Each structure stands twice: as C-alpha cells, then as structure tokens.
Amino acid sequence: MSEAPLTLQGPAGPLEARLLLPEVPPLGVAVVCHPHSLHGGSLGNKVVHQTAATLGHKGFAVLRFNFRGVGASAGAFDAGVGETEDLLAACAAVRARFPGVELWLAGFSFGAYVALRAAPACAPARLITLAPPVNLFDFDALPAPGCPWLLVQGEDDELVPAAAVRRWLSGQARAVDARFLPGVGHFFHGRLNLLRQTLEQALFDSS
Structure with a gap:
C-alpha cells in the first residue's frame, strides 16, 4: 500500500486529506471520519488510522481527512452540521476518482455521529460507527x-456508556450488527489489534 497527501475542495475551503491506495485496483473506497475537532480529533487519530489500515489491507482505497478548522483544513468547528457538508464533499470527490466501486463510510466517536448524519445523502454501501457518542449528540433525530451497518463499542467506555448505546440501539428500526468489546475503553487504548480483528471478522469473514 501507499499513502499520499492531497487537498480536497470543501464547502468552507480546502480540506487536508490523505489517500491510502492498495497496490492493485481497489475493491472499494472508504472514507473514515475523525473524533471531535475541539478535543484533539484529527485524521492522525490512532483509531482512525487503524480503521483505515485494516480496510486498506483488505484491498480498499481509504480517505482520511480533517474536518473544517482542523490542521490545514479551512473553516471553523460547526457542531456536526458543517462537518457533514465536509464529509459529503469528500464522498463526492472519491466517487469521482473511483467510479463504479462501492463506497463505505466509517467514523469514530464524533466522526461516527457525522457519518450517520451524512449517510442518507451519501448513500454508502456500508456504514461503520465506532463508539458513537449517543449520550453527547442527538442521535435520536437521525434516520x-x-x-448494512456495523457498530463497535467498548464495554468499558468511559465517555460513552455501553448501556446508553444499548438503549439507543433498542429503538432502532433497522438491524445493526453491534459488537460490544469487553475491557475496551473509548479510545481503544492497548486494544487496537482487537479492533482490527473485530473489523476483519465482521466485514470480511463472511464474504
């Protein structure tokens, strides 16, 4: 695999991004969204990086990018609204670059909220939400x-209680493939290999 920096045109100005490419024509393309912009979230986040690497090793092209106001991306934090617009612009860019292949959408924490907000307009072939902060944002308002939808949640998450995620899931009309990981906190400290294994098993073992 190889990874290169690039700049996307977003609705608030340029968006800093990195594109991971497999050595063969990609099976699909994935866009992975980072956690909260005001709390150190960026495309360099280790959970985002691990997710991108896992998908890349499975033959996907993977785009990571900084939301508005993060790193070299123009604009300012917009509580998920503008970030959703950023994500839709990123999805349009990769669809134009990789026509005819599936688009997958993934997000960690705040990025999971943005990914779920964008899903109806983006229409991905698959959605992956990691530690979605259902207690911090209005997830009930989102369709x-x-x-197909995979959710990965740590049982020992100190920011997003697993019980809150279970309560929210109980109200979802659509079936969700929910994987609750014992001994895992919000940031997957020391458990990135378990995250990789979980993603591989949930997304690829049955294919």
Whole structure:
C-alpha cells in the first residue's frame, strides 16, 4: 500500500486529506471520519488510522481527512452540521476518482455521529460507527442508514456508556450488527489489534 497527501475542495475551503491506495485496483473506497475537532480529533487519530489500515489491507482505497478548522483544513468547528457538508464533499470527490466501486463510510466517536448524519445523502454501501457518542449528540433525530451497518463499542467506555448505546440501539428500526468489546475503553487504548480483528471478522469473514 501507499499513502499520499492531497487537498480536497470543501464547502468552507480546502480540506487536508490523505489517500491510502492498495497496490492493485481497489475493491472499494472508504472514507473514515475523525473524533471531535475541539478535543484533539484529527485524521492522525490512532483509531482512525487503524480503521483505515485494516480496510486498506483488505484491498480498499481509504480517505482520511480533517474536518473544517482542523490542521490545514479551512473553516471553523460547526457542531456536526458543517462537518457533514465536509464529509459529503469528500464522498463526492472519491466517487469521482473511483467510479463504479462501492463506497463505505466509517467514523469514530464524533466522526461516527457525522457519518450517520451524512449517510442518507451519501448513500454508502456500508456504514461503520465506532463508539458513537449517543449520550453527547442527538442521535435520536437521525434516520437509520439504508445499508448494512456495523457498530463497535467498548464495554468499558468511559465517555460513552455501553448501556446508553444499548438503549439507543433498542429503538432502532433497522438491524445493526453491534459488537460490544469487553475491557475496551473509548479510545481503544492497548486494544487496537482487537479492533482490527473485530473489523476483519465482521466485514470480511463472511464474504
């Protein structure tokens, strides 16, 4: 695999990004969204990086990018609204670059909220939400995506209680492939290999 920096045109100005490419024509393309912009979230986050690497090793092209106001991306934090617009612009860019292949959408923490917000307009072939902060944002107002949906949540998450995620899931009309990981906190400290294994098993073992 190889990874290169690039700049996307976003609705608030340039967006800093990195594109991971497999050595063969990609099976699909994935866009991975980072955690909260005001709390150190960026495309360099280790959970985002691990997710991108896992998908890349499975033959996907993977785009990581900084939301508005993070790193070299123009603009200012917009509580998920503008970030959703950023994500839709990123999805449009990769669809133009990789026509005819599936688009997968993934997000960690705040990025999971943004990914779920964008899913109806982006229409991904698959959605991946990691530690979605259902207790911090209004997830109840978001419609379910019209695609297969994987959710990965740590049982020992100190920021997003697993019980809160279970309560929210119980109200979802659409089936969600929910994987609750014992001994895992919000940032997957020391458990990135378990995250990789979980993603591989959930997304690829049955294919």
